[in-house]
Amino acid sequence: MTLEQYSESGAHFAFTDRWGGVSAVPYEELNLGGAVGDDPAAVRANRAAAAKSLGIGPDRVVWMNQVHGRDVAVVDAPWDSASDLPAVDALVTTRRGLALAVLTADCAPVLLADPVAGVAGAAHAGRPGLVAGVVTAAVEAMVSLGAEPARMTARTGPAVCGHCYEVPAAMRDAVAEAVPSAYAETSWGTPAVDVVAGVHAQLAEAGVVNIHRSPVCTLESRDHFSYRRDRVTGRLAGYVWLD
Numbered sequence: 506m507t508l509e510q511y512s513e514s515g516a517h518f519a520f521t522d523r524w525g526g527v528s529a530v531p532y533e534e535l536n537l538g539g540a541v542g543d544d545p546a547a548v549r550a551n552r553a554a555a556a557k558s559l560g561i562g563p564d565r566v567v568w569m570n571q572v573h574g575r576d577v578a579v580v581d582a583p584w585d586s587a588s589d590l591p592a593v594d595a596l597v598t599t600r601r602g603l604a605l606a607v608l609t610a611d612c613a614p615v616l617l618a619d620p621v622a623g624v625a626g627a628a629h630a631g632r633p634g635l636v637a638g639v640v641t642a643a644v645e646a647m648v649s650l651g652a653e654p655a656r657m658t659a660r661t662g663p664a665v666c667g668h669c670y671e672v673p674a675a676m677r678d679a680v681a682e683a684v685p686s687a688y689a690e691t692s693w694g695t696p697a698v699d700v701v702a703g704v705h706a707q708l709a710e711a712g713v714v715n716i717h718r719s720p721v722c723t724l725e726s727r728d729h730f731s732y733r734r735d736r737v738t739g740r741l742a743g744y745v746w747l748d
Contacts, residue, residue, distance in 0.1 A: 667699025
C-alpha cells in the first residue's frame, strides 16, 4: 500500500492510491468507497487496512455521504452506522485523534488543519461543489470553531487536472463566471475546467496561505481511480487528523 503522507506541527494528512487492498476488478484493489457497487466486506477490509497503515483505528474515521453540495457537518465522533452518514461535502472537528475522510475519483480532496486552534477539516470539491463554494464553507466552519486561515495548512490530493478535464464550452464559461481561476484548456486544445486551480484560488481568497497541491492527475495515473477514465471504478480517500 502506497500513501502520500505529510505531517506538520501535529497535523497529519494522507492520500491513498488504488493498490494494496482486496477488492476485485473493476474496483481493484484498495477501493474505499461504499456506494460504488463493490462488495461491502471488501470495502470494510480496505478501510481497516488503510487506517492501520496510518496508525489510526478504523473506528476513529468519520466518513460522509457526498452529494456535490456545500453543506458542512461539525463532528466529534464517527456515525453509528452507514445509514447515519449526513448528506454533506465537508466535515470539521475539534476532536484530536479523530480522522476526517473524503472520497474521490477525479474530484479534489481538500484537507485543512489549524493545529494551534486544534481544528481540522476535509472537503469534497468536484465541479459542482467548487461552484457552490464548499471549500469556502469549510474554512468558515473552521473559523467559527476558533481556527485562523493564516495559520491553516491546506493540501489538495490526486485529482483530474485542468489539461484533462474536458467539458462543453458553455459549462466552462458557467464555472469560470463563478470561479475565474478554474477556466482551462485541455492539452489538445478544447474547453476544460481546472477544479484544483479553482480550489486553490478560493483558499487564497479565504486567507489561507500555506497551500500544497498533489502532482497526480487521476485520469493520467493508472495508480489511481478515475471515474472519467473508467466509469465503474473504486474511490480514493484523503484523511486529516490532529495529534
